[in-house]
Structures are given as C-alpha cells and as structure tokens.
Amino acid sequence: MSVNHDCRNELKEASLKATPARLAILKLLESTEKPVDVKAVRSFIRKNNSKTDPATIFRILNSFTKRGLARQIYLNESKARYERANKIEHHHLICQSCGQVQDILDCTIFDLEKDILKKKGFLVKTHSMEFFGLCLRCQH
Amino acid sequence: MSVNHDCRNELKEASLKATPARLAILKLLESTEKPVDVKAVRSFIRKNNSKTDPATIFRILNSFTKRGLARQIYLNESKARYERANKIEHHHLICQSCGQVQDILDCTIFDLEKDILKKKGFLVKTHSMEFFGLCLRCQH
DNA sequence: TATTAAATGCAAGTCTATTGCATTTAGAAT
DNA sequence: ATTCTAAATGCAATAGACTTGCATTTAATA
CATH class of the missing domain: 1.10.10.10 (Winged helix-like DNA-binding domain superfamily/Winged helix DNA-binding domain)
Structure with a gap:
C-alpha cells in the first residue's frame, strides 16, 4: 500500500x-x-x-x-x-550552533509527573521538555 | 536597605x-x-x-x-x-483551566543531561521543561 | 453528473517584536 | 550646581506570525 x-x-x-x-x-x-x-x-x-x-x-x-x-x-x-504525531512521544536536542534537531526517545519524566501529583496535587496532562546545547560536531 | x-x-x-x-x-x-x-x-x-x-x-x-x-x-x-532571574532554577506547572502558574524547584533532570552526553554526545547547555495540566482546584 | 459541505484564495486586520533616527536623560566629570 | 556625553527613550515605520470574513472553488458523496 x-x-x-x-x-x-x-x-x-x-x-x-x-x-x-x-x-x-x-x-x-x-x-x-x-x-x-x-x-x-x-x-x-x-x-x-x-x-x-x-x-x-x-x-x-x-x-x-x-x-x-x-x-x-x-x-x-x-x-x-x-x-x-505518529512518532512515539519524544523530546528534542536542539544544537545552538548549527540548528540541527535530534530526537530523544527515552522519556524518563513520567515518574516525575506522578511525583508532582503526589506532592503538589497538580494533575499533569502533557509536558514539554527540550534541551539546548551543542551537538557532537559543533563541540569542536 | x-x-x-x-x-x-x-x-x-x-x-x-x-x-x-x-x-x-x-x-x-x-x-x-x-x-x-x-x-x-x-x-x-x-x-x-x-x-x-x-x-x-x-x-x-x-x-x-x-x-x-x-x-x-x-x-x-x-x-x-x-x-x-534571581530565583533558583525551576520549572513551571501551568493550569490549562485557570492559567495559574506554580513553580517546581526540585529539578531532577540533570542526571538525564549527563546521560544524553554519554549516549548521544550532545552537550546540554540549558533546557526547558514545563508541565501542563490541572491544578488542585480545577480538578473538581 | 449534479449537489453540497468543506476547503481555499484573497484581502484585511491583529498581535508580537524589531529598527532607525531624532530627542531626552542619567550619571559622571568639572 | 552645571555641563557633558553616552545611553535610553519616543515615535514611526516595518517585519513576521497568525487569524478571520467572505466569495469562489473543489472533493466526495449521492
């Protein structure tokens, strides 16, 4: 197909x-x-x-x-x-030098969300998490 | 003073x-x-x-x-x-119903940043992480 | 093929943000 | 206190992101 x-x-x-x-x-x-x-x-x-x-x-x-x-x-x-939106939940690594964007798939913050509910009573529906820095090539 | x-x-x-x-x-x-x-x-x-x-x-x-x-x-x-900017590093809980914003101070994602460097070679300089959902009052 | 609700094009408008330039002002030097 | 000057501001024009109303076109169904 x-x-x-x-x-x-x-x-x-x-x-x-x-x-x-x-x-x-x-x-x-x-x-x-x-x-x-x-x-x-x-x-x-x-x-x-x-x-x-x-x-x-x-x-x-x-x-x-x-x-x-x-x-x-x-x-x-x-x-x-x-x-x-058919990709798995993921976050981004954005290079501040060349602008390249990579995905990171392993999202470990769901535990954090549970923690927030328990400690603050805030019910997390969605989150955003992005990392800005230098990709491998731009570090040199 | x-x-x-x-x-x-x-x-x-x-x-x-x-x-x-x-x-x-x-x-x-x-x-x-x-x-x-x-x-x-x-x-x-x-x-x-x-x-x-x-x-x-x-x-x-x-x-x-x-x-x-x-x-x-x-x-x-x-x-x-x-x-x-004189507040400690923190992230936000944004209520999608009333718009209220709370801070969360305990940021546990620095380990994640180290992990990203090790696994991806990407050097994280800064990050953004915000949570969207319902505050305690708006859940009822 | 005809019908119609949905989609598009166009134009106008809103909101966020930036920039050049003439005028004003804070803060230092006198 | 007064003068001086770089820095800050006001104003106006502009750019870019996004929205909306309305007339026209089109995809999908009968």
Whole structure:
C-alpha cells in the first residue's frame, strides 16, 4: 500500500478531505526529521510547483494538530513548529550552533509527573521538555 | 536597605542606567508570581500612571535577559514571558483551566543531561521543561 | 453528473517584536 | 550646581506570525 494511500486513509479517518495541499504537507511532515515552521512548509510547496495561500497552510496545520495528525511544538522561539504525531512521544536536542534537531526517545519524566501529583496535587496532562546545547560536531 | 536601592545596585552592576521604566519593570518582575508577557508589563506601567513606549519595554526586557536580570521563557505559546532571574532554577506547572502558574524547584533532570552526553554526545547547555495540566482546584 | 459541505484564495486586520533616527536623560566629570 | 556625553527613550515605520470574513472553488458523496 502506497504512502500516498495511507495518507488518504488517515485524512479520511480524521474527516478531512484529501486535498493536494494537505497531502503535500503530510508528506513533508512525514519526510522531515526537524520540526518544520510555516516558512519551511511554504518553500517546500513552492518547490513542488504549487502555490498555497499562507492562510490555508495555517488552517491545515491547525486542523492537523486538532485532529491528531500533527503536534505543535515550541522550541523556545516566538513561532510554532510542527511534526508528525505518529512518532512515539519524544523530546528534542536542539544544537545552538548549527540548528540541527535530534530526537530523544527515552522519556524518563513520567515518574516525575506522578511525583508532582503526589506532592503538589497538580494533575499533569502533557509536558514539554527540550534541551539546548551543542551537538557532537559543533563541540569542536 | 530598601528594595529600590537593591534594584539600583543591581542595575549598576549590569551597567544599566536606573531609569524609571527599568525600576518599574524590575519591581513588577520582583512582585509577580507568574511569568509576565509584554502586555502585562504595559498594563502595569499604565496603572502606575506612567507611559512607556512598547519598543522601550521590549528593549528593557531584552537587556534584562542579556544581562542576567531576567529570564525569557516560553510556555508553549507564540510569545515570550519573563521572570526574575534571581530565583533558583525551576520549572513551571501551568493550569490549562485557570492559567495559574506554580513553580517546581526540585529539578531532577540533570542526571538525564549527563546521560544524553554519554549516549548521544550532545552537550546540554540549558533546557526547558514545563508541565501542563490541572491544578488542585480545577480538578473538581 | 449534479449537489453540497468543506476547503481555499484573497484581502484585511491583529498581535508580537524589531529598527532607525531624532530627542531626552542619567550619571559622571568639572 | 552645571555641563557633558553616552545611553535610553519616543515615535514611526516595518517585519513576521497568525487569524478571520467572505466569495469562489473543489472533493466526495449521492
């Protein structure tokens, strides 16, 4: 079954029509390793010889986020980034020198969340945790 | 020694002139429990019968951040918030219902940072970790 | 193929943040 | 106290991120 077909199914399940713009953005989110901002989406779409209005891109990314196809994340900057939501829960290592983003999969803070509930009575629904520093190459 | 005097000293140490706007903002950061955004700073200043240009507020907050008087933080939204930097390292519990922000002081993720260096070779300089959920009162 | 709710394009507008430049001011030097 | 000057501010213009209303187009169903 083709990737394209999978995407169509996924959109259908989310009650979203399979429009060219949505398929393209889904494909981008699928193929990229670094969470993308709207600017990156725009230039990707332009490269593929199609033109989609920025407002539409925002609307698509919002609907993806709402329907669980994408996750909206903030890497300590004044704009949102997006990544596919079909990846396992993870966090990011953001290199302050080259901007590269790696994922870390092993999240050990669930114990911490239980602890917070016990000590503070605060019920954690979700968390954000990002690490900023230098990747291996940029340390030299 | 008055708080005002302390603030003047601190500004002096940071090679920043003790202007009315700076003293006011420093006082606000000192007195508030929740990290403030620029809007909150503006309305605070207006309440105190003075008027400072938004551009100046941005410049002040940026200089405070650069000189270590304030910390810039992002609570998963498209704008910066600021808090005094003389508090101990801590993280936040943000209630998704009432918006209240609590601090958690015991940060147990330094071990995790060492682990990241060992496993990934990524040298962590700083991190962000925020928890979103429901505070005690909003759970009922 | 026709129908229609959903999606898009366009334009206008909001909010956050930045920058250049003329004017003002804090703080030091006199 | 007064003068001086670099630093700070106000103002206006601008950029970038994001939203919204409305007319038009289109995907998916009958």
